[in-house]
Amino acid sequence: MAERSAGPPLWLALTGSVFVGVLTAVQARINGQLGLRLEHPMTAAVISFGSGLLLVALVSLALPSGRRGLSALGAGVRARSIPWWMLAGGIAGALNVATQSVAVGIVGVSLFTVGLVAGQLGGGLVLDRAGYGPGGVVPVTLPRVVGAALAVLAAGIMLSNTDGLGDVPVVVLILPVLAGLGLAWQQATNGRLRAHVGSAVTATFVNFFGGTAALLIGAVVAVVLIGPPSAFPSDPWLYLGGAIGVGYIMLTAALVVHTGVLLFGLSAVSGQLVASLIMDAAWPAPRSPGILVEVVTVAVALVAVVIAGVWRVRR
Numbered sequence: 416m417a418e419r420s421a422g423p424p425l426w427l428a429l430t431g432s433v434f435v436g437v438l439t440a441v442q443a444r445i446n447g448q449l450g451l452r453l454e455h456p457m458t459a460a461v462i463s464f465g466s467g468l469l470l471v472a473l474v475s476l477a478l479p480s481g482r483r484g485l486s487a488l489g490a491g492v493r494a495r496s497i498p499w500w501m502l503a504g505g506i507a508g509a510l511n512v513a514t515q516s517v518a519v520g521i522v523g524v525s526l527f528t529v530g531l532v533a534g535q536l537g538g539g540l541v542l543d544r545a546g547y548g549p550g551g552v553v554p555v556t557l558p559r560v561v562g563a564a565l566a567v568l569a570a571g572i573m574l575s576n577t578d579g580l581g582d583v584p585v586v587v588l589i590l591p592v593l594a595g596l597g598l599a600w601q602q603a604t605n606g607r608l609r610a611h612v613g614s615a616v617t618a619t620f621v622n623f624f625g626g627t628a629a630l631l632i633g634a635v636v637a638v639v640l641i642g643p644p645s646a647f648p649s650d651p652w653l654y655l656g657g658a659i660g661v662g663y664i665m666l667t668a669a670l671v672v673h674t675g676v677l678l679f680g681l682s683a684v685s686g687q688l689v690a691s692l693i694m695d696a697a698w699p700a701p702r703s704p705g706i707l708v709e710v711v712t713v714a715v716a717l718v719a720v721v722i723a724g725v726w727r728v729r730r
Contacts, residue, residue, distance in 0.1 A: 423673060425673070428670050428673040429682045431666060431669075431670045432670055432679045432682035432683050432686070433682045433683065433685065433686035434666070434686065435663045435666050435667055435670070435679075435682075435683045435686065436682065436683035436684055436685060436686025436687035436688075436689075436690065437686045437687070437690040438659050438662060438663040438666075439663055439683070439686075439687045440524050440528060440686075440687045440688075440690040440691045440694060441659060441690070441694075442463075442515070442656050442659040442660055442663070443515045443519045443524050443527055443528070443691075444519055444524050444694055444698075445463075445652065445653060445655055445656045445659070446459055446460065446463050446512060446515040446516045446519065446656045447515050447516060447517075447518065447519025447520035447521075447524070447527075447700075448519075448520050448653060449462065449463070449516065449648070449653045449654070449656065450515075450516030450517060450519075450520050451520035451521075452645070452648045452653065453644040453645050453647065453648070454644060454645045455634075455637065455638075455641075455643070455644030455645065456513060456516035456517040456637075457513060457516070457630060457633045457634040457636075457637040458634050458637070458638075458644040459516040459644075460509065460512045460513040460515070460516045460630045460633075460634075461627065461630045461631055461634045462654060462656070462657070463512050463515075463516075463656035463657045463660065464508070464509060464512050464623060464626045464627045464630050464657060464660075465627050465630075465631075465657065466654065466656070466657030466658060467623050467656075467657030467658070467660045467661050468620075468623040468624060468626075468627045468657075469657075470657065470658060470661045471616070471619050471620045471623045471661055471664075472620060472623075474616060474661070474665075475616050475617060475620045478616060480613075480614050480616060481614060481616040481617060481620070483613065483614060484612045484613060484614025484616060484617025484618075484620075485614075485617055485620070487611070487612040487613055487614070487617070488611075488612045488617055488621065491611055491612065496611070497608070497611050497612075500604070501604060501607055501608045501611070502608070502621055502625060503604070503625060504600075504601040504604040504605050504608065504618075504621070504622050504625065505601075505621065505622040505623060505624060505625025505626035505627070505628075505629065506597075506625060506626065506629050507594075507597030507598055507600055507601035507604075508597075508598075508601055508622050508623070508625075508626040509625075509626035509627075509629040509630045509633075510593070510594050510597045511531075511594045511597065511598055512626070512630070512656075512660075513630065513633065514527070514590045514591055514593075514594040515527065515656075517587060517590060518587050518588075518590055518591060519700070520700065520701075521587060521700060521701060521702050522587065522588065522700055522702050522703060523691075523694075523695040523699065523700035523703045523709065524690075524691035524694050524695055524700075525688075525691040525692050525695045525709040525712065525713055526588065526591070526703075526709065526712065527591045527691070528591075528687055528688055528691040528713075528716070529566075529569045529570060529591075529688070529712045529713060529715075529716045530570050530588065530589075530590075530591025530592040530594075530595060531591045531592075531594055531595040531598065532566055532569070532595060532684060532688070532716045532719070532720065533566040533567050533569060533570035533592050533595060533716070533719075534570075534591065534592040534593060534594060534595020534596040534597070534598070534599065535595040535596075535598050535599045536562055536563045536566040536595075536599075536719060536720070537563050537566065537567060537595075537596065537599075538595065538596040538597075538598075538599030538600060539599040539602075539603075540555065540559055540560070540563045542599055542600060542603050543555075547600075547603050558722050561722050562719045562720065562721075562722040563719070564719075565715055565716075565718055565719035565722065566715075566716055566719035566720075568715055568719075569712045569713075569715040569716040569719060570592055570712075572708070572711060572712050572715065601622070605618050605619075605622065608621060619661075619664050667679070667683075681720055681721065684720050685717060685720065688713045688716055688717055688720075689713070689717075691713065692709055692710065692713045695709055696709075
């Protein structure tokens with residue numbers, strides 16, 4: 416009988432998946448703080464995405480799979496077998512990083528993450544039913560609908576507490592939900608692009624390249640409309656957002672083959688929600704609605720994630 420291929424035990428792979436979620440929350444806090452310090456969210460987003468693009472480009476050139484993927488990408492674009500919209504996933508990533516820079520420094524990581532999860536679960540439900548992802552049509556089931564509804568409820572709790580958020584514009588609270596919808600579309604689009612080029616590194620490079628280009632345009636427009644950013648802060652940790660993003664993308668590629676997509680997603684989102692709550696408790700944002708509201712919204716979002724995914728674990 417053939418032996419199973421060597422790999423880390425499941426508990427270790429799941430622990431790594433939770434750590435990916437923690438890194439995601441840390442990145443959001445760093446980008447949000449950089450946006451506050453610069454008083455220019457678009458410039459902060461360009462710094463994060465641009466540094467990530469540089470690292471991914473180096474990895475793509477260093478790895479044989481990356482070089483093969485770039486070659487397949489060029490051939491596909493020339494032959495028009497890869498449509499333009501398959502190269503546009505980076506726009507959604509740019510929206511996510513820009514939203515981090517705008518919202519997290521003001522309202523905290525917890526509320527940002529809850530809105531993001533609501534958008535992802537709702538958007539994923541619609542896209543799966545439409546068969547947009549690489550796996551084809553995924554049926555709408557009661558647990559998935561209940562999970563998405565609970566995620567929307569968590570976002571509703573967040574939006575209903577605008578009185579406690581002072582003069583924070585409602586659009587700042589809605590942006591994370593829109594970013595989550597964008598991420599659901601980005602993930603499905605990336606899956607289709609990976610299938611074409613045969614390399615997750617190349618798909619990641621395309622996303623960082625497109626996102627950086629979109630953010631550069633946005634930053635130029637912002638400079639024209641509101642002026643240049645403030646003096647760049649000297650704290651080195653404020654510039655680690657891009658490197659952290661590349662790090663958790665690489666960890667995702669390494670771990671998902673051992674956990675499966677669903678268990679990885681559940682573990683990572685759970686780690687992201689819990690880490691967000693801990694950071695906000697230790698380092699409250701200026702317009703945080705308070706720890707009680709954050710605990711309630713994070714708890715509801717966690718239940719939503721588990722319910723939406725547990726049916727597939729049983730399958």
